[in-house]
Amino acid sequence: xxxxxxxxxxxxxTALLLSACGESPNARSSNTGSEAPSELVFAxxxxxxxxxxxxxxxxxxxxxxxxxxxxxxxxxVSNNAGVIEAQVSQRVDVAVYGAFxxxxxxxxxxxxPIAMDQLTPEAGSxxxxxxxxxxxxxxxxxxxxxxxxxxxxTDPASTTGYLAAAAGLIEEGIDPExxxxxxxxxxxxxxxxxMIAGDCDIAFVAQTFVDVLLPARGVIEDGDTxxxxxxxxxxxxxxxxxxxxxxxxxxxxxRAMSEYNAVTAAEAGFCADEDQRPAxxxxxxxxxxxxxxxxxxxxAFAFEPATDESYDPIREICEATQAExxxxxx
Amino acid sequence: xxxxxxSARSSSRTPTPHRPQRAQLSTATWAVPASYLVITIFxxxxxxxxxGVVVEGFGDIARLMERMVPATTGPLPPLIALVxxxxxxxxxxxxxxxxxxxxxxxxxxxxxxxxxWVQIISRLVIMLTRAVPSLIFAIIFVRIFGLGPxxxxxxxxxHSIGMIGKMMTDSFEELSPQPREAIxxxxxxxxxxxxxxxxTRALPQMTSFVLYRLxxxxxxxxxxxxxxxxxxxxALQTAIGSLNYPRAAGIIIVIxxxxxxxxxxSFLSQRSLAEHADPSASSQLFVASRSGRDPGWSLxxxxxxxAALSAIGLFLFALSTLSIPFDRLQRSGANAWAMLSGFVPxxxxxxxxxxxxxxxxxxxxxxxxxxxxxLVIAILxxxxxxxxxxxxWMLRTFVVLVRGVPDxxxxxxxxxxxxxxxxxxxxxxxxxxxxLAAKFFTDALQNINPGPRRALEATGAGRVQAFVSxxxxxxxxxxxxxxxxxxxxxxxxxxxxxxxxxxxxGFLLHESVTSIQYSTTAGIxxxLVIVVVALEQVARWARRKxx
Numbered sequence: 001x002x003x004x005x006x007x008x009x010x011x012x013x014t015a016l017l018l019s020a021c022g023e024s025p026n027a028r029s030s031n032t033g034s035e036a037p038s039e040l041v042f043a044x045x046x047x048x049x050x051x052x053x054x055x056x057x058x059x060x061x062x063x064x065x066x067x068x069x070x071x072x073x074x075x076x077v078s079n080n081a082g083v084i085e086a087q088v089s090q091r092v093d094v095a096v097y098g099a100f101x102x103x104x105x106x107x108x109x110x111x112x113p114i115a116m117d118q119l120t121p122e123a124g125s126x127x128x129x130x131x132x133x134x135x136x137x138x139x140x141x142x143x144x145x146x147x148x149x150x151x152x153x154t155d156p157a158s159t160t161g162y163l164a165a166a167a168g169l170i171e172e173g174i175d176p177e178x179x180x181x182x183x184x185x186x187x188x189x190x191x192x193x194x195m196i197a198g199d200c201d202i203a204f205v206a207q208t209f210v211d212v213l214l215p216a217r218g219v220i221e222d223g224d225t226x227x228x229x230x231x232x233x234x235x236x237x238x239x240x241x242x243x244x245x246x247x248x249x250x251x252x253x254x255r256a257m258s259e260y261n262a263v264t265a266a267e268a269g270f271c272a273d274e275d276q277r278p279a280x281x282x283x284x285x286x287x288x289x290x291x292x293x294x295x296x297x298x299x300a301f302a303f304e305p306a307t308d309e310s311y312d313p314i315r316e317i318c319e320a321t322q323a324e325x326x327x328x329x330x
Numbered sequence: 331x332x333x334x335x336x337s338a339r340s341s342s343r344t345p346t347p348h349r350p351q352r353a354q355l356s357t358a359t360w361a362v363p364a365s366y367l368v369i370t371i372f373x374x375x376x377x378x379x380x381x382g383v384v385v386e387g388f389g390d391i392a393r394l395m396e397r398m399v400p401a402t403t404g405p406l407p408p409l410i411a412l413v414x415x416x417x418x419x420x421x422x423x424x425x426x427x428x429x430x431x432x433x434x435x436x437x438x439x440x441x442x443x444x445x446x447w448v449q450i451i452s453r454l455v456i457m458l459t460r461a462v463p464s465l466i467f468a469i470i471f472v473r474i475f476g477l478g479p480x481x482x483x484x485x486x487x488x489h490s491i492g493m494i495g496k497m498m499t500d501s502f503e504e505l506s507p508q509p510r511e512a513i514x515x516x517x518x519x520x521x522x523x524x525x526x527x528x529x530t531r532a533l534p535q536m537t538s539f540v541l542y543r544l545x546x547x548x549x550x551x552x553x554x555x556x557x558x559x560x561x562x563x564x565a566l567q568t569a570i571g572s573l574n575y576p577r578a579a580g581i582i583i584v585i586x587x588x589x590x591x592x593x594x595x596s597f598l599s600q601r602s603l604a605e606h607a608d609p610s611a612s613s614q615l616f617v618a619s620r621s622g623r624d625p626g627w628s629l630x631x632x633x634x635x636x637a638a639l640s641a642i643g644l645f646l647f648a649l650s651t652l653s654i655p656f657d658r659l660q661r662s663g664a665n666a667w668a669m670l671s672g673f674v675p676x677x678x679x680x681x682x683x684x685x686x687x688x689x690x691x692x693x694x695x696x697x698x699x700x701x702x703x704x705l706v707i708a709i710l711x712x713x714x715x716x717x718x719x720x721x722x723w724m725l726r727t728f729v730v731l732v733r734g735v736p737d738x739x740x741x742x743x744x745x746x747x748x749x750x751x752x753x754x755x756x757x758x759x760x761x762x763x764x765x766l767a768a769k770f771f772t773d774a775l776q777n778i779n780p781g782p783r784r785a786l787e788a789t790g791a792g793r794v795q796a797f798v799s800x801x802x803x804x805x806x807x808x809x810x811x812x813x814x815x816x817x818x819x820x821x822x823x824x825x826x827x828x829x830x831x832x833x834x835x836g837f838l839l840h841e842s843v844t845s846i847q848y849s850t851t852a853g854i855x856x857x858l859v860i861v862v863v864a865l866e867q868v869a870r871w872a873r874r875k876x877x
Contacts, residue, residue, distance in 0.1 A: 043750055043831060051845045075750040075831035078840045079738065081570050082745050082829045089390035091749030104573050108397075152477075156564075157571040183477055184564055189846055190472060197658070197665060199477045217846045218672075325572035 036246050037093065040064065040072040040253075043083045045097035047237050050297030057096070059270040059293035060257075060303075064094070066270075067256035068249055080104070087111055087242060094253060095240045096296065100159045102238045103314045103326075110243045114250070115257040115303035116310060117236035117296065120282045123304055126236025129207040130164035132229035133192065140202050143172045143229050150181045152191040152203040157325045159314060161188060164231040165204035167320040176321070189219055196224055234317075235310050237296075239303060254305070261302035262295035263287055358875035362810050362868070366698050373695030376688075377752045384757075387747025394575075394746045403580035409565070413584055416561040419479050420547040421648035423486030427494050428540050431456075434491065435498030436524055441510065443520060456499070460492025461862040462855055463822055464550060469843065473666040474659070480652040482561070486547050493819075494543050500811055501535040502528050503873065534603040538773045541596040545589055549736065570738060578739070586734035593730050600776055602634055669848070676852035685835040686857040692756050692827065692834060693820035700763025700820075701813045707764070708771030714783065714801050715793055726772070733765040741829045755824075755832030763820050770812040771805075778804050807876045814869040818862060 042061055044053050053076045061072045072094075077083050080101040086092040087109040095111075105111055117126030134140050140149065146169060154161025162184075166176040174180065185191040188205040192214060195203035210227060214220045239257065241250055260268060266276050271293035279287035283301055295302065318326035403409050436442065437452035467488050471481035509527040518526065551563040562581060569578040709715050711725040740761050744754030783800035791799070828837035835854055842850035 041749060046841055046844060051847075053841060076833075076837055076841075077750060077831035078828035078837050079571075081573060081738075081742055082750070082831070084573065085394060085742050085746045086749055088393070089387070089746045089749075091745075108573065155571070156568040185477060187844055190469075193665070194472065194477050197473075197476060219846060325568060325574070327572065327574055 036249070037070070039070060040068065040093045040249075041086075041091065042072050042074045042094045043086065043092045043097075044074065044076050044095070044297065045080050045083055045101065046076070046078065047096075047098045047297065050237075051299075052294070053297045055275070056294040056297050056299070059265050059275075060296055062270040063256040063260050063265060063268070064253055066268075067259070068252040070249075084109060087240075090242060090244050093242050093245055096237060097240070098159065099235050099238060099311060099314055100157060100163065100325075102240055102311055103318070105240065106308065106311075111240045112243055112308060113238040113240050113306040113310060114254050115239040116306040117298055117300045118302045118304040119236075119298065120301050121261075121284060121286070124233070126298075126300065126304070127233035128160055128236060129233055130160040130168075130204055130231040131207045131210055131227050132165065132168075132202050132204050133195065133210055133225040133227050134202045135196060136223065136226045138201065138226065138228075141228055143168055143174070146172075146202055147174050147179055148181075149202060150183060150200040152183050152185050152195050152200040154188050154191050154205060155184055155186060156323070159234050159317070160206035160231075161191065161204060163314075163317050163321060163323060163325070164234060165229075166323060167317045168229065168231055170320055189214060189217075192220060192225065196220070202228070232313070234313055235306070237298060238306055238311065257303040258305060262292035262300065263290045265293040265295060266291050356875040358810060358872035359806060362813070362872050366694065366701075366813070369691065369694045370698040373691045376691055377695065377756045379753060379756070383748055383753070390746045391743055394743055398575040398579040400576060401579035401583055402576045403584065404577060409562070409581070409584060412562045412565055413588060415479070415651075416548060416551040416563070417588065418648040418651045419483045419561055420486060420544055420551060421645060422479075422652055423483040424490055424494075424540065424544045424547050425645035425648065426483070426487035427490035427543070430487070431491050431495040431498055432529070435495045435502060436528070438495065439499045439502040441503060441505075441507065441528070443514075452495075456492055456495040457863055457866055458492075458859065459488050459490075460496060460818065461859040462489070463839065463858075464489035465839070465843065466851065466855065470666065470670070473669050476655055476658045478653065478655075479561075480654060482551075483652055486550065490543050490547060493546075494540060496815070497539045498532065498536060500808070500873070501532045504807060505531050534600060535773070535777055537599050537603055538596060538777070541592060541599065542769060542773070545592050545596075545733070548585070548588060548592070549733070566736065570742075582735055582739070586731060589730050589734045590727065593726060597726070599637065600773070602630060602637075672846070672848035673852040675849060676856055677849045678853040678857065679850070682835070682838060682850065682853050682857055685833060685838045686854070686861060688752070688832075689821055689824040689827070689834040689836065690861055692752060692759060692832070693817050693824055696756055696759040696763045696820050697767075697813060697817040699760045700765075700767045700816060703764045704767025704769075704771055704816075705809075707768040708775055711768075711772050712775040714775060714778075715797050725768075729765055729768050729772075732761060733769070737762055737823060738829055741827075745830045750831035752827070752832040752834070755827035755830045755834065758830070759820055759823060759827070762823055763816055766816050766819060767812065770816065771809065774805060774808040774812065775801070807873055810872045810876060811869055814865055814872070818865050821858070821861060821865075 042057070042064070044050075044057055046053055050056075054074065057074055061074050065072050075092075080097050083092055083095050083097060084101065084105045087095060087105055090110075095105075097105075102111075102113055119125045132140075132143065132146070140146060153165065156162055169176045169180070176182065183194075183200055185194055188209040191203040191205050192209065194200060207230065210220075210225055215222065241253055243250070260270070263279060265271065276291040276293060279290045279292045280299075292301075434452045434456055437444065437448050438456055442449050464485050467485035468481060471484045475481045475484070505528060509531070510523060513523045513527050551561045562585065566578060566581045566585075569575070569581060707725055707729065711722040711729075713719075713722070737758050740758035741754060744757045748754045748757075778801055782804070783796045786796040786800045824834050824836045827834040828840050831837070835858070839851065839854050842848070842854065
């Protein structure tokens, strides 16, 4: 053993030296919400139509740092329950997740929405809809025809992929649990591709998938699907803050969100030149030739003010469906 | 990790059927533990492990646990139906994997005497199926076979080949070569030799890890939710996703009961197959009979055969529950091809490299903790050092309980206590590593040849002396191999880290799949394959040194 000791000691020393050379990249300041925090923790969960989550939120984080005057650390998390539990224990200060996640969090955590996605300069443009799609020539032409069919949904806790559609079916007098054969596919793209492949007669997914995302990614082409039903608008992705934060800090986050949009953020230098993109056509003539930052995971134009009331449509859907996932957990 | 201080000097003058252990310490026995130590020190700094922070979060943990009681299952009949659906899918997948693994492992093992290219291809297949997470197979098979239990069972089967094949290869290599050489010398073919010597002697170990893989596959049924195969995973994910913790707790209890039943089956099968230790166990698989030609049916052998037949029957029944949609197969070829072509060209960004680096560091650090605690649990639950049956049962039950709780629950508990980041992810990972290691080590210790220990005890050696000289040297190869393998599994379990925002590769993989960026997915897979191959090379080298 003796002649192995030298390299062993050398190795251990190297490791110790490495560890001693400064703070870990993951070091956290441990503060819980009592007094003014020295750092804000910002968590984002992928929503149905988000991409490149971390990099697309960097300009938003930069704007909040600017207004609040304290550093913000951002974490991407793949599961909403994790973020909600961290909010319950006041260890996540700001979060962006799906509308239904806010509905769940509002029951158990001291949080309030301050802003929501706005995809174009038009107010309310962040609203999402659920659509029912079939293959062209299907004998399903309206919701009433869905009775007794195989139906692809995404996930029992998805507003666009299940709840809104279930509420629509209930209005038609169809019980979404007993009168149809529901199949949960886990994601919007799988629901659509499996419907086309013939695993089910109709798929209910978020509208952006059928209109924009799947065609853009080359998964489906024009004429592959026919939309037979569109739900009412469902409020867009909320930005939620903990009400345990000092008033002025909450206010500064609100200010950061209302003061800037994707274009003015680029002007203010919240994103590097190489990360900017030309403003998309949907933003109108006013912004032709303007450069914009990636403003959140959905490529939004801005965040418009939101309150708890903005999310009443989700509560109404839950009232209507009495779905298992809507249970009040208090 | 304890370094081996006592080398075995089995001073037996008479020839024994077991090779005398080497008297000197090989490089691997200290180099592997030493590198783990160094990486762990670095990892603890990288992850920013601070025990004090956990203590601060106790109140939050308690508040979260309170919301889990009283556990409710909802209406039982549909839940029981889901449990069986899950069980059939897992059984079919594990069975298919086992059947495919036997020839693969035989060809991949060092003692294979056939063509070299067959050996290389078999090793590659085993390595690739292990490196690719089952989530990816599930996505691909859904495109090909459509939604339903078939896609789920196949995803499980292909991914399981990686583990079952690898462990079979290891156990084939650990066998002493004399019987094989003797049978070969009689002019038996390669297949005959394999079945007569290697397969029959490796059977106890094979049974134990096939049953263990079944246990893993039942727990992995959350994956099946992805492919619309139903099963209990969907119900569990729905309960957690909607914060319905009492219901989640109820479902977990049902899963744990199923796993406990499996553990009992596993224990009984080991006791009746292993030619060793327990006074009540049969000392030989095949008892000599009065006449030379008659194989001799003892009660034990009769029981073993009946058990084997019923296992085969269950497997066939499970297969029959999978419906194979032949008409779909023709229609979906192009569809699947289009999807697979999305995987090229793979893109490997710095983000991916960093993510994999972080995952590897965390997996190795979590392994060190898991292996140490797991070793203690294993020694306490086998009868080498401590022979208290009650304690052994308590520990076995405890390990099953710990294993039965899904990683996501641990991650949630630690997130509530610590906030987001690598630390809670690392703690969740350490727990699953502990359970893995405890299980592997317990099985390995159970299967150790009791001869040397009994001989030492007969000379009046104490328990500790007998353990250090008669048990430990035999255990070292599987100890090192299983430690490395635990890291290997931990790397794939790091998907759990995405749940708590621990970065790592788990979140990136998840995001690339959900946003259909398959070229990134392919890049991550290539990175994972490289790491798994590297770990495999280290493990092979270590085994060569200590075997």
